[in-house]
Amino acid sequence: MQLTKKSSYGLIAALELARVSAEGPLPASAIAERYSLPRAFVEKILHQLRQADLVSSTQGRNGGYCLARNPQQITVRQILEALDESLDLVGCLGPGMSCELIDICPTKSAWARIDQRFKEMLDSLSLGDLTGTEQTREGTP
Numbered sequence: 001m002q003l004t005k006k007s008s009y010g011l012i013a014a015l016e017l018a019r020v021s022a023e024g025p026l027p028a029s030a031i032a033e034r035y036s037l038p039r040a041f042v043e044k045i046l047h048q049l050r051q052a053d054l055v056s057s058t059q060g061r062n063g064g065y066c067l068a069r070n071p072q073q074i075t076v077r078q079i080l081e082a083l084d085e086s087l088d089l090v091g092c093l094g095p096g097m098s099c100e101l102i103d104i105c106p107t108k109s110a111w112a113r114i115d116q117r118f119k120e121m122l123d124s125l126s127l128g129d130l131t132g133t134e135q136t137r138e139g140t141p
Helices: 005-019 028-035 039-051 076-082 108-124 127-131
Strands: 055-058 064-067
Touching: 005 028, 005 039, 005 064, 005 076, 005 127, 028 039, 028 064, 039 055, 039 064, 039 076, 076 108, 076 127
Parallel strands: none
Antiparallel strands: 055 064
16 A cells, blocks of 8 residues: 555645644645645645545635644544545455455455554544644544
8 A cells, every 4th residue: 555645745734734723724825835735736635624524614814724623533544534545455455356366365364454453553543643732532622
């Protein structure tokens, strides 16, 4: 599995929103400028994260994006899945995937266990963990 620019930029944007969560909404242009990312691409990514209810947006002069929940309540896996990233480590584990060795493969169960642990790790890492936000999982933004 290799993550795309979309997922990399999405995690950057989400972490930036977590970092400035107490300061109010942040325009997509500010994130794009700070990290030299294409503005239209950042806006598209933030729109997808908004559709997944991970970020919210505010219109107007002081508008922009902010996290919809406490940074401790949003996981890396949620961000990646909201951006339609495949988290399957090998193709045969994904839905609708097949392999000519599927019935006799000696590594299928090993990959399935590794894949499960990888996804558990992504579930265990919150934006708060990655930014050092000192809030509890029960807290509010």
